[in-house]
């Protein structure tokens with residue numbers, strides 16, 4: 044019988060999240076029970092926008108809506124499996140992609156996220172793929188995208204997974220690409236990343252594939268991001284007000300611009 048921390052953490056997750064909903068551990072903005080990883084990632088773009096989304100509901104600028112629909116199609120092949128099955132599959136050592144919820148605490152603030160495309164092999168997470176569709180350059184990676192992948196990796200480590208082989212990858216794809224071209228995207232990326240790592244060139248870098256651009260690096264904790272996350276959490280714990288975007292170009296295409304106080 045295998046007794047590992049990650050098994051216990053997964054088994055007790057539902058209860059932990061239910062308890063947090065009933066009685067939150069810390070007081071957070073908008074009475075939230077926890078902070079979502081994807082919201083922290085969006086804070087890097089505009090913190091005030093995140094706050095307005097929580098207050099008034101999500102509003103999409105037209106181009107963003109298309110991106111979100113594409114993202115759903117990319118993920119449609121992956122369904123969440125129940126935790127019992129997930130644990131069995133990981134313990135068996137087989138190679139597979141999984142979609143599941145992760146949770147951890149950062150200085151007592153509960154943080155929760157959903158991993159879309161985590162590739163397990165030999166009982167360990169090997170790749171964590173974060174797919175982003177864009178109308179802009181594929182070879183550009185934004186701070187928030189990098190932070191999101193790093194926080195997912197950090198969540199896995201805090202939950203007790205062996206992250207010694209974990210490679211984080213932000214996969215950028217064109218928003219106007221035919222949806223069929225997204226099929227097998229994750230498998231293609233993993234095959235290519237295996238080759239790169241076998242050649243000993245996989246520490247950090249990027250690679251242009253057929254229809255996508257992969258930005259990758261070996262997981263090594265939160266590194267320089269730790270202080271930044273601590274500062275970002277000050278908004279969630281009500282230590283300060285949300286900050287507007289510094290770059291006013293972002294405001295021109297923002298769905299909240301008509302009623303933003305920024």
Ligand code: SF4
Pocket residue numbers: 089090091092095287288293294295297298299300303304305
């Ligand atoms: S209008 Fe600008 S400052 Fe206001 S929420 Fe949108 S991006 Fe942020």
